[in-house]
Amino acid sequence: MKQSEFISQQSELWSQAEHRLEQKNNIELPATYRQLCHHLALAETRQYSNSLINYLRQLVLRYHSRLYARKNNWFINLWGFYQHVFPSNVRKNATQVWLASSLFFVPLIVSAFVIYFYPDVSYYFISFEQLAEVREMYNPESRVLGRERSEDGDWYMFGFYLYNNTSIGFRAFAAGLLMGVGAAFFLIFNAIYIGIVAGYLINLGYSATFFSFVSGHSSFELVAIALSGAAGFILGQSIINPDNSKRVMAIQLAAKKAMPVIQGAMSLFFVAALIEAFWSSTASIPLYIKISVGIFFWLLLLFYLFYAGRERVS
Amino acid sequence: MIPKVDNSVYYEIETPEGTALSFAVAGLWSRAAAWLIDLSIRIVIYIVLAISLSITGLFGQGLLLIAFFVLEWFYPVFYEVLNHGMTPGKKIIGIRVVDMHGLHIDWSSSMSRNLLRFIDMLPLIYGVGFISLLMTRYSQRIGDLVAGTYVIYDEPILTQSGAFSFLTSAQINPEFQPMITALSKQERSAFVSYAEREQLLSDARKQELLELIRPALEHYNIRVNTDNLKQLARVVADTNETI
Numbered sequence: 001m002k003q004s005e006f007i008s009q010q011s012e013l014w015s016q017a018e019h020r021l022e023q024k025n026n027i028e029l030p031a032t033y034r035q036l037c038h039h040l041a042l043a044e045t046r047q048y049s050n051s052l053i054n055y056l057r058q059l060v061l062r063y064h065s066r067l068y069a070r071k072n073n074w075f076i077n078l079w080g081f082y083q084h085v086f087p088s089n090v091r092k093n094a095t096q097v098w099l100a101s102s103l104f105f106v107p108l109i110v111s112a113f114v115i116y117f118y119p120d121v122s123y124y125f126i127s128f129e130q131l132a133e134v135r136e137m138y139n140p141e142s143r144v145l146g147r148e149r150s151e152d153g154d155w156y157m158f159g160f161y162l163y164n165n166t167s168i169g170f171r172a173f174a175a176g177l178l179m180g181v182g183a184a185f186f187l188i189f190n191a192i193y194i195g196i197v198a199g200y201l202i203n204l205g206y207s208a209t210f211f212s213f214v215s216g217h218s219s220f221e222l223v224a225i226a227l228s229g230a231a232g233f234i235l236g237q238s239i240i241n242p243d244n245s246k247r248v249m250a251i252q253l254a255a256k257k258a259m260p261v262i263q264g265a266m267s268l269f270f271v272a273a274l275i276e277a278f279w280s281s282t283a284s285i286p287l288y289i290k291i292s293v294g295i296f297f298w299l300l301l302l303f304y305l306f307y308a309g310r311e312r313v314s
Numbered sequence: 315m316i317p318k319v320d321n322s323v324y325y326e327i328e329t330p331e332g333t334a335l336s337f338a339v340a341g342l343w344s345r346a347a348a349w350l351i352d353l354s355i356r357i358v359i360y361i362v363l364a365i366s367l368s369i370t371g372l373f374g375q376g377l378l379l380i381a382f383f384v385l386e387w388f389y390p391v392f393y394e395v396l397n398h399g400m401t402p403g404k405k406i407i408g409i410r411v412v413d414m415h416g417l418h419i420d421w422s423s424s425m426s427r428n429l430l431r432f433i434d435m436l437p438l439i440y441g442v443g444f445i446s447l448l449m450t451r452y453s454q455r456i457g458d459l460v461a462g463t464y465v466i467y468d469e470p471i472l473t474q475s476g477a478f479s480f481l482t483s484a485q486i487n488p489e490f491q492p493m494i495t496a497l498s499k500q501e502r503s504a505f506v507s508y509a510e511r512e513q514l515l516s517d518a519r520k521q522e523l524l525e526l527i528r529p530a531l532e533h534y535n536i537r538v539n540t541d542n543l544k545q546l547a548r549v550v551a552d553t554n555e556t557i
Contacts, residue, residue: 002552011474018473037331047503049551051478051510058472061335065417068329156372159379170387174432177456235460252462255426262429 003048010039014059021062033063084309086264090227091306093234093261100229103184104222108191108198115199122196134197138206138213158277165221166269169228173262176232177251179239183232190225212287215294217275219301224268227261234258268301325452325464327416335416337466339452340409342444345465349440351403356385387428394424400468410468413461423461430457478510501527502550509547 017036020026040056077085090097115122122131168190175182201210234254242250275297280290324336363381367374393401398418399410411427413419419427434443434455443455452464508523515523524538531538538546 004548004552007478014474034331037329037333040333047499049478049503049506049510051472055472055474055478057335058469060329060333061416062471064329064333064335065412068415068417070417070420153372155376156379157376159376159383163379163383166383167387170429171432174430177430177433177460248459251460255460256422259422259426263425 001046003046003052006043006046006048007052014039014056017059017063021066029063029067033060033067036060036063081260081263082267085260086267087305087308088310089257089260090230090264093230093257096233096237097227097230097261100183100187100233101226104187104191104226104229106191107188108195108222111192111195112199112202115196116203119200119203122200125192125196131200134201135204135206138201138209140206140209154277154281157281158273161273161276162270165224165273166266169224169262169265169269172225172228173232173235173258173265176229176235176258177239178236180233180236183229183236186232187225187229194222208287211294212283212285212290213280215291216280216297217272218294219298220268220272220275223301223305224265224272227265227268231258231262231265234261322467323452325416325466327414337412337416337464338469340407340465340467341453342447344407344409344467345447345453346440348401348403348407348409351406352389352401353403355402356389359385390428390431391421391424394419394428395421404465404468408468408470409465411463411465413463419461419463423463427457427461427463430460431455433457506547506551509543509550512543 013032013035017032020028020032036056036059040053040060043053043056126134168186172183172186172190175186198210198214201207234257235251238250238254239247245253279293322338325339326334326336328334360378360382363378367378370377390401393404394411395418397405399412404410411419411424413423431443434440434446434457436442440455443457446455446459447453450459454464458464505527508527512520528538
């Protein structure tokens with residue numbers, strides 16, 4: 001068939017096909033798409049001119065990405081994500097989660113104890129000015145706990161914690177790609193820093209103000225950091241041991257596995273920032289209430305991560 | 315299917331219908347330009363926010379920090395997922411992100427590729443990403459490799475009335491018939507391609523290309539000029555049938 005004949009026979013259909021793409025839902029889309037694929041194949045085997053082939057190819061491409069498009073129902077699935085996707089994915093990657101947790105909590109506790117008994121060691125790690133600032137923040141005589149602030153300073157601190165802490169988590173995750181070494185670095189570095197500050201303040205006798213401030217948000221924030229590191233280890237492990245697949249494929253698979261964990265960690269950072277800015281800093285609430293709330297949050301979070309979203313076995 | 319006459323690299327996919335589709339992969343400079351535009355947009359937003367929120371004191375500064383957090387980490391994610399793989403910068407440059415099936419990317423892939431940006435930015439101004447782009451076949455940075463995504467050129471939408479309409483509308487001139495057989499199949503398709511792309515070429519380039527075919531046609535007493543080119547091309551295109 002001559003090209004001009006082919007064009008004049010089918011151009012009506014192609015115009016319709018273009019038109020159908022504009023519409024929201026058209027029942028004819030799949031049939032039209034197959035027709036277009038057929039026309040493209042014909043045009044190619046008959047070696048029609050490039051402009052015609054390109055036109056059909058593009059039309060097929062637009063139909064392809066329209067018909068095979070995934071529904072972006074991430075927001076709609078939000079409930080399902082917290083109900084089972086997030087906690088069950090944390091448990092599925094238990095090895096990495098335990099590894100990250102121990103690389104985070106062990107150095108934290110060890111450095112806290114070391115500094116408690118040998119507070120001078122802290123000056124090797126943290127500058128004199130920074131420690132003075134920390135000392136000022138948790139001084140029992142000050143009106144508010146944590147960083148000094150005015151009334152609307154809560155919002156400022158919320159933004160600060162959200163940006164600062166979540167960025168730490170994201171970096172720990174991304175750095176996990178360096179065979180896990182980067183994630184381990186971020187975990188241990190932050191653990192030692194937090195541990196030193198804790199040990200230093202307790203040694204000074206500021207433990208009441210210190211625990212009053214940190215107890216509320218400690219569960220969400222510390223677990224979120226550990227989970228970010230765990231997500232990084234999932235990536236890192238796929239590089240070291242890609243199993244039977246190509247390394248690139250293994251990494252892509254690992255990224256899919258790590259995504260729910262890092263997205264969940266992000267939500268925990270968000271909650272931690274909320275608590276840290278609007279609850280932890282209020283000095284008027286008695287210490288025992290704050291500690292109880294802190295312990296309650298720890299139990300709640302651990303219970304959630306261990307037990308939420310398990311399927312009932314009948 | 316696409317003649318490899320240019321320096322572009324094509325990422326090819328095959329649809330379930332058995333149709334092969336290909337995408338021209340965007341290289342380092344177009345991606346860098348898109349990134350620079352996006353960066354400028356974010357900086358303008360920060361300046362506007364900083365000025366307008368400065369009257370609200372610490373509360374405003376808090377909002378500014380929240381905006382900074384959202385824009386630094388999620389600006390590309392929202393655009394890539396909700397705007398067919400195009401941030402404003404990519405849209406201006408004419409590139410977009412697709413997944414390994416050539417489809418618009420989803421939340422997870424977009425988050426992977428943008429969180430991994432941290433690695434690409436090491437040690438400074440995208441050093442790792444730069445090396446990765448140069449070393450991979452499809453110009454992918456580390457984030458693209460991990461998420462399985464490709465940055466490709468977004469072709470402007472073609473219309474029937476544009477490129478090939480003259481192939482049915484141009485007048486048929488019978489005196490062109492005899493010379494057609496003198497041209498080889500390759501010469502004929504090259505000639506039609508030229509006619510189709512003519513309006514995209516500069517005058518000097520047109521002259522240059524016409525010189526190549528002029529001797530062969532003059533042998534048959536046909537003088538090609540811009541007036542009869544399309545008529546000639548129609549005749550040539552219609553003889554290009556092999557089935």
